[in-house]
Amino acid sequence: MFLPRIARHISTSHVSPKVLLPPNGLNPTLQSMDYAVRGALVQRADHLSRQLRDPSQTSSLPFSRIVYCNIGNPQSVGQPPLTFVRQIISAFAYPNLLSSSHLPPDVVSRVRTFLDASHGAGAYTESPGLPLLRERVASAITDRDRVASHPENIFLTSGASEAVKTLLSIIVRGPQDGVMIPIPQYPLYSATITALGGVQVQYFLDEDDNWSLSVDQLNQSIEAARANGVSVRALVVINPGNPTGQVLSRKNIEDVIRFCHQHNLVLLADEVYQSNVYVDHKPFISFKQAVSQLGLDVELASFHSVSKGIMGECGLRAGYVELHNIDRRASDLVYKVLSVGLCSNAIGQVAIDTMMNPPRPDEPSYDLYRSEFDGIFGSLKRKSILLCNAFNTFEGVTCNPSEGAMYLFPNIALPQKAIREALSRGMPSADVLYCLELLEETGICVVPGSGFGQREGTLHFRTTFLPPEDQIEQVAEQMRAFHHKFLNKFS
Amino acid sequence: MFLPRIARHISTSHVSPKVLLPPNGLNPTLQSMDYAVRGALVQRADHLSRQLRDPSQTSSLPFSRIVYCNIGNPQSVGQPPLTFVRQIISAFAYPNLLSSSHLPPDVVSRVRTFLDASHGAGAYTESPGLPLLRERVASAITDRDRVASHPENIFLTSGASEAVKTLLSIIVRGPQDGVMIPIPQYPLYSATITALGGVQVQYFLDEDDNWSLSVDQLNQSIEAARANGVSVRALVVINPGNPTGQVLSRKNIEDVIRFCHQHNLVLLADEVYQSNVYVDHKPFISFKQAVSQLGLDVELASFHSVSKGIMGECGLRAGYVELHNIDRRASDLVYKVLSVGLCSNAIGQVAIDTMMNPPRPDEPSYDLYRSEFDGIFGSLKRKSILLCNAFNTFEGVTCNPSEGAMYLFPNIALPQKAIREALSRGMPSADVLYCLELLEETGICVVPGSGFGQREGTLHFRTTFLPPEDQIEQVAEQMRAFHHKFLNKFS
Known part of the structure; x- marks a missing residue:
């Protein structure tokens, strides 16, 4: 329909060779990446x-x-969204709703708190997220684990993916650096390590034992990599598992932590499915809690997301990473890398709060939230x-x-x-x-x-x-x- | 307040050396990056x-x-947000508002269109964005330039920053590759090129001539870089300028295009301030239009964002890149790189539509929009x-x-x-x-x-x-x- 108004121009006879052509004209590591x-x-x-x-x-x-x-x-x-989440984010995006609509009073007061502590949905926040939201996330993690969590270690990101990519980017320094990943694994890890030009150091989960993780396997894997001259720097663990669906036992979790401690590995714990546990005999245990309880100073990054769980708010692109036992100079580098992307979206940041701090039983939104969640x-x-x-x-x-x-x-x-x-x-x-x-x-x-x-x-x-x-x-x-x-x- | 319930554990005496410590334990290119x-x-x-x-x-x-x-x-x-934008995104986030609130009918019908063409705010979209929104962006660009724009060349991203980083990542293959950037420049460019391990090839804007851009400068700059063994692959131009505020003349724009054509450079046009032009004698001219009118097959990526302009919706993290004259295999690589981050946030994608397709004069939202915009x-x-x-x-x-x-x-x-x-x-x-x-x-x-x-x-x-x-x-x-x-x- 726009065609009659479109200018048509005759190309000059000189056609220059294109710059961006495979195989040699495009970044080779990105070409070799699979997702x-x-x-x-x-x-x-x-x-x-x-x-x-x-x-x-x-x-x-x-x-x-x-x-x-x-x-x-x-x-x-x-899958329908949780009403509480959508009420909060819509009113945060359009504060006129606070006076004119029929929102529950706890929604109204929470949104007012967020508006007071921010410049609203349309302003860049601080690079690692709004300070109030980082505090509230840390406080919720403290409640979850009974181990202190500190706001300055919380970075709100565009989904957990951005956090994972950022951490891997500071860990992988060059082609000699390896990161241990489970096989099978979520291909974000293999793709990012490939893109960074590092080495995937694979360890196999045991399908015959419900995808459990054995220290023997970890040892075999790291020894083989080191024998090949790889500098193994970090280990990825996904719990509950993706694509495998297993929930790690406390023993398995402690094994992984001790292994990282023994071999000086940064532990990257993908815990985005922590609310999706369907068996009673294996409750979710966070690596943060287990590291603290073992009293080991393992460097840990734990990832979480609003995309999974019961919210399933993938489209909001919001997640976070909590750093633990990580030197301030390394977390400053995480801060700097995130700052080049300015910040994650403010509405998504607010959604993280609804995940970490759902309505309490004494709040008006609780009953509906509970019934939707349980359903x-x-x-x-x-x-x-x-x-x-x-x-x-x-x-x-x-x-x-x-x-x-x-x-x-x-x-x-x-x-x-x-x-x-x-x-x-x-x-x-x-x-x-x-x-x-x-x-x-x-x-x-x-x-x-x-x-x-x-x-x-x-x-x-x-x-x-x-x-x-x-x-x-x-x-x-x-x-x-x-x-x-x-x-x-x-x- | 959580302290009494926090477990306290005594650390073991063995303290392992940290992995993530400067200078050698952290990615050196990221450490050297400035922003x-x-x-x-x-x-x-x-x-x-x-x-x-x-x-x-x-x-x-x-x-x-x-x-x-x-x-x-x-x-x-x-600066207040535009009401139209916030009505659209809040109703998209919480569709209950469509029946219960006092939204203008054009807002209601537009949101219904978006809901029908998507799975709502909470679902991942296709990696380059919702097909309907890519079509509507392409159609608006076609109207702007009188040159056909195609939806498959539009990629909706988390701000223009993500698009810039993605394009640079496919262009810079290794330490020999250079990208020309203006000096002064917006440090996203220098930071990203540094992070990718490439070379910043600087060309100076002429402060004495209102920050204009001269072909002599471009030639000097590329010759010096090539003499140093740099493979110069792309040129960044920012129009209107950041931090310099100039608007390029048509002649300057055509000079840049011919220079890129002559030297086989990909042209990266940062046009995020295209609505922020305050002088009548230099209207904004898009590089896409100018490339087309010159009939040259220069490979072009043009960036735009909801963060600037009159909307100023920085917190929504939404932007796009339009590719032009770029080989399908290169745009497939852009697609793949973006897919590792899954997609940009759906609410931000919808906000891009409000920027590209504001209310028309015959629509109920127009008068308020016009008065807020003009103010x-x-x-x-x-x-x-x-x-x-x-x-x-x-x-x-x-x-x-x-x-x-x-x-x-x-x-x-x-x-x-x-x-x-x-x-x-x-x-x-x-x-x-x-x-x-x-x-x-x-x-x-x-x-x-x-x-x-x-x-x-x-x-x-x-x-x-x-x-x-x-x-x-x-x-x-x-x-x-x-x-x-x-x-x-x-x-």
């Missing part, structure tokens, strides 16, 4: 999704919509069990239960013919073929295990269990039908 | 500000508050003139007018004694001493010229002209009194 959670398979899903929405195409696809199980993005598949939590727990049980009835599939987080990571034994087919099509692993065919046949989008790392010779995929409860059984049945068809096709 | 806009002086200002707010300290400071002129953060110094714009223009005129009456100070942006960058001739004093105190430049004493005496926080780069032997500072109109005269008078006192002290 499966949003990789080629997901882009294919987006393409199919557009095809389904396009009225000009009479779709010949065998499904009517894409079911995105590739990413922990609860609200994209129908979502109960549903997540039921869905995780339902889907896991279903997988365990599929031929050649075994799946550890999801004790926490939002994912299942079933092990899939595929026929040799499928493995050869994937190889002949240049795929890195046969689970890519499996996931691609699943997408094309059912519209269900999951991520191949090879995107997270897995033991040689094993195949997996990661799926969320986030689709609504009234659809999850159908998802399981569609996957079952596909699975058997796939086995038949390649048997 | 003056939020540097040591600003941290001193924050310290003083806390001192002023602390009721337990009877403050002996000679001022009652800090006037933050160090950063273009309009709402932190009292802020007129005030900015008057304040820039008032403060600039004041500076030009100070002894030894000359200041180019601010044709655009939010800054003045006066040239200050300081006595030799002050220069020696700064040197003896280890300061990089005497303007640091000047700005520090200004802060300590008046509470006014500005940034030394050395933080932006300046010609050897010259001294400057950058100040915003953002404080409210009823205070700006007082600010000018305080600065005048300080200036003369400073000159006397060191004469």
Whole structure:
């Protein structure tokens, strides 16, 4: 519609060579970086999704919509936001609502407190976040752990991802530096280490023991890396696990801490799923508390986020890192790196407060909050069990239960013919073929295990269990039908 | 108050050496990075500000508050947000408002459109932003330039800063790669190039000709860099200028484009102040339009932001980059890099739409929007003139007018004694001493010229002209009194 007004110009005959062309014209480390959670398979899903929405195409696809199980993005598949969170952030963004609307008095008074302590949603905050919010986060962590937390160690960031990237950027100094990561792992870690030009030092989780973490494995891994001349500087642990869903036992947590202490490693604890624990016998224990209780001076960074938990506010892009036992000069460097991005968004910062300091039982917002929270939590727990049980009835599939987080990571034994087919099509692993065919046949989008790392010779995929409860059984049945068809096709 | 419940543990006697200690234990390039806009002086200002707010300290400071002129953060110094913007984002965040409140019908229908085309404020969007919003941004750019803009070339980011960092990260491949930056410049560029381990190739703006940009300077600069073995790959231009406030003429813009074409440079055009142009004889001309009209295939990235302009919504952290003449494989790499951070915040993405597509004259929100917009714009223009005129009456100070942006960058001739004093105190430049004493005496926080780069032997500072109109005269008078006192002290 703008075409008639667009200037048209004839290009000069001289066409200069482009600067930004692969392979030599683009940063090689970024070219070699992989990020499966949003990789080629997901882009294919987006393409199919557009095809389904396009009225000009009479779709010949065998499904009517894409079911995105590739990413922990609860609200994209129908999980409602918590009313309290949205009341707080909308009134913070538009303070006129405080007088004109029907907001609960605790919402009104909390928002007034935030407005008084800030310049509102539209001003840059201090680089590590609004001082009042850092204080309130620290105070909530102190309550959680019964160990003092200090506001100057809290940095509010654009999701936990920004915090992770920032910490890794100060740790990895050059190509000799290694960071230990679990396998399987969340590919933010592998991608960032690759982008920084460092070395991924992999340690394997034990699938046969519900993805537990053994000190033997850690020792093997660090010894091998050091023998190769790698300077191992830090260890990443994800608890509850992503993509694996396990919750670490206290013993496992203490093992990791002692290992870091013994080997002088910075401990990076991804604890963004701390509210997503579905088993009673393994409560979430923070690494901060465990480090303190062991009395060890391990340098620790603990990450948390509003994207997960029960809020599931991925779109707000808000998270934080707490530093512990970290030298002031190192935390000053974190501050400086964050300051180049100025600050995280102020609305997201306020959302972090609603996560850390939910309504108290004596506050007007409590009852609704409680009922919404419990509803979502109960549903997540039921869905995780339902889907896991279903997988365990599929031929050649075994799946550890999801004790926490939002994912299942079933092990899939595929026929040799499928493995050869994937190889002949240049795929890195046969689970890519499996996931691609699943997408094309059912519209269900999951991520191949090879995107997270897995033991040689094993195949997996990661799926969320986030689709609504009234659809999850159908998802399981569609996957079952596909699975058997796939086995038949390649048997 | 939490202390009685806090566990106390006795540390073991073994204290391991810390990993994260300067100078060798932290990433050296990040340690060497400077970012003056939020540097040591600003941290001193924050310290003083806390001192002023602390009721337990009877403050002996000679001022009652800090006037933050160090950063273009309009709402932190009292600029109100535009009502239209806040109505849109609050209703997007809390859709209950659509039925219960008194929002104008155009706000309601626009928010409904956004909700229909997304999963709301709480879901990750596609990595480069919501498809509908990318389409609407492209359409608005097409209208602005009369040159076709395509949604697939638009990437919505966490402020323009994230977009700048992403583009530089794909351009700088290693220590041999250089990027041309103006001097003076906004330190995001120097800091990011340093962090990436590349080379800053400086070209000087001509202060005597109102900070214009000469091809001779560009040629000198690139020749010197190439003679030193630097592979010069890109050129940054900031229009309107930051910290310098000039608006480039069409001839200057075309000169830059031809220079990039001749030397095969990617052109990075920082155009975040495109709505902040206060002179009639030099309208803003986008590099996108000029590149198209010249018919040259220069690779271009143009940056824009909701933080500046008349909205001044810094806290929302939203911006975009438009790529033009850039190979699909390079833009795919931009996509991949952004995907590791998942996406920018959805509320900020919606705010970008309000900037690019403000209410039309036939819409109910128009009149209020127009009056708020014009009020802020007129005030900015008057304040820039008032403060600039004041500076030009100070002894030894000359200041180019601010044709655009939010800054003045006066040239200050300081006595030799002050220069020696700064040197003896280890300061990089005497303007640091000047700005520090200004802060300590008046509470006014500005940034030394050395933080932006300046010609050897010259001294400057950058100040915003953002404080409210009823205070700006007082600010000018305080600065005048300080200036003369400073000159006397060191004469």
